[in-house]
Amino acid sequence: MRPSPARLLNILVPVKRLLTVNRAVDYAVKIRVNPQQTGIDLNVKHSMNPFDEIAVEEAVRLRERLKDGVKSIKAVTIGPPKSIETLRTALAMGADASIHVETPESAPAPEPLAVAKTLREIIKRQDGGVDLVILGKQAIDDDLGMTGQMLAGLLGWGQATFASKVEIDTVKKEAVVTREIDGGGEEIRCKLPLIITTDLRLNEPRYASLPNIMKAKKKPVEKFTPEDLGVDLTPQLETLKVAEPPARVGGGKVANVDELVEKLKAAGITAA
């Protein structure tokens, strides 16, 4: 019996444009809360969320492994006009095409549920269907870490979160994913279509090479507005206040052990 032909995978990679502090000041410089206490200081540079970078890299590596088994890799982002730069980065890394859900410059960042609903609408509109969605496990600016799980819930698909290793069998339409869990790894087998969220150890994203950056400029970007997709991106949550942790108070020196014990007792710390 001849094996059935391998199914051609369509992969969708949602990417988020992120506010990070510009390395020109100092890569490790502290993020500062803005004076209005509504968010962080916007003297920043925009780049792709690192976990999303890992997601794009994984999609490209899947193609390198499965060759023609991967039919398409599409990157998608939601954001103001400048977010297209983030799509160009994904395209330069190896995505074939991209989708930009454009929001006004002044619009607030959409919340995970709204993002998940938008992605569901996009997936519905893909002619060849979508077999795999690879997302970052969280964005490092708001640390919410919910979009992947919500999308899986909305679509009724399986989910493999915090992935550190992904293997796809295109014939059986199965994935074996190693998840990062407390105290080690958990290996799970899932059916496609599937949502995967990436963890740090999954891979190390490649640099975008100059020829690929040039090619990326010619790759297609499909545009939608939230209205086109019939989604409402209005935030459901209100940020009351963003505050820095209290400044560390300097310690004191003690002259001897007795004094130390006394101070510990005064602070309410006793031997168990």
Place this chain on the structure above:
Amino acid sequence: MLSLYRHAPRRLALRSMRATHSLPPTLNSVTEHDLAHFAKILPPSSIISTFPPSSVSSEELEQYNNDWMGKYRGTSTTVLKPKTTEQVSEIVKWCNERRIGIVPQGGNTGLVGGSVPLRDELILSLSNMSKVRSFDPVSGILVADAGCILQSLTDYVAPYNHIMPIDLGAKGSCQIGGNVATNAGGLRLLRYGSLHGTVLGLEVVLPDGTILDQLTTLRKDNTGYDLKQLFIGAEGTLGVITGVSILTPPAPQASNNVILALPSFKNVLPLYEIVKRQLSEILSAFEFIDRTSYDLAVKHGQGRALSDEDVQGAECFVLVETSGGRREHDEEKLADLLEFLLEAEEPLINTGVLSQSPAQFSSLWALREGVTEAVAKEGKPYKYDISVPLSSFQDVVDGTREHLRSKGLLGDHAVKYVVGYGHVGDGNLHLNVVANSYTPEIQNALEPYIYEVVASHRGSVSAEHGIGAMKTHALHYSKSDVSIAWMKKIKEIFDPRGIMNPGKVLE
């Protein structure tokens, strides 16, 4: 005693390597009597000595006596760590009267043995002088104690949107006083110029203990001889720098970097011309790494490697950095340049990678900055830091390799690699010879050979590392007899007893 014995064979080998070094015979060793005097000036926590009352073992002095490469080893008994300029003055005054040699020491990150004693001189560590004295966010003028670590000053001025005009691989350990004393160059020189321009004033303790206060914050001051310039690059032989006033430039609002892979070294110069012309004021670094340096950096985990496809057929790499005031403007300029380079009829570059995130920006820099560390991990490095015309960079590296081969010293038994990297924009080549161990045979094959090559190009035997103890005998390859005679006269005027960093710079 045991530890002395353990290191004896190695020290003998080293001594033969630098047989030309000698200290003035009139210098005295530190005694218990001196310690008693220092105890009157400094608190016990500022004195580390094998003499009572601190009576530490000689192992505890190793980090002060040895340089970080393990190439130079002193046998000092005493380290003093004053906190104030007055304390430095008192110490120096006493040493001058007693004729005790002093080695001023900052972060001890030097590469030419300038910050460790040759024998048992007193080590004067500036580490405890680490306070910022003032910063004016309008003019950008920073006044700081000499012992401030470069990185902590960078962190200090960052919230005011300024950066230090100097940046180098050792920034996490090196101190501003040491930077000035050695006239350190580094990665930002192309953009902001040398310390001779950015240092506005100095506070120096002269060898007789007098405090020379030239800690002005004036950008213009044409009133007679500019004495502070003498101490910039004097490597502590004329006095101890205790305070620095330095002009910090505003921080660029946007930075990008790119590594370009070149099929041949011949393309570096034409590339530099094009990059300079097209990027103009936003060009902030143009660094060269040869293939062997790159491979070593990758081997030792310094930054993420480029893909095999990207490095294939590359003979060398160039890192270009831009810094400017407006991101869109800079990125457009850079994109135009890259497109021009890729689409040229006869491209100067094979390919390249452009950083897409702050993490990649750091990673690309790590490939260049990490070469120093990679070379040290690979073996024992002989480091030559020379200025030669750009066009002869590769000839010098290849010539040195061939020279070693002709002496039968190239191979796993002796010299493993000869690598070249450096600051193309400044005409400064780092030529490193990585050997299994430091031996007199290799030393003799390299010197005076390299110095003669440099002299034939009218280059400098030390572009940014200084003379220290390593190159005193080679000074004459770059400086005429007249120049050296006048340097000696100046030394004699400031330090007639020869106590300041003896045996360094001048023989």
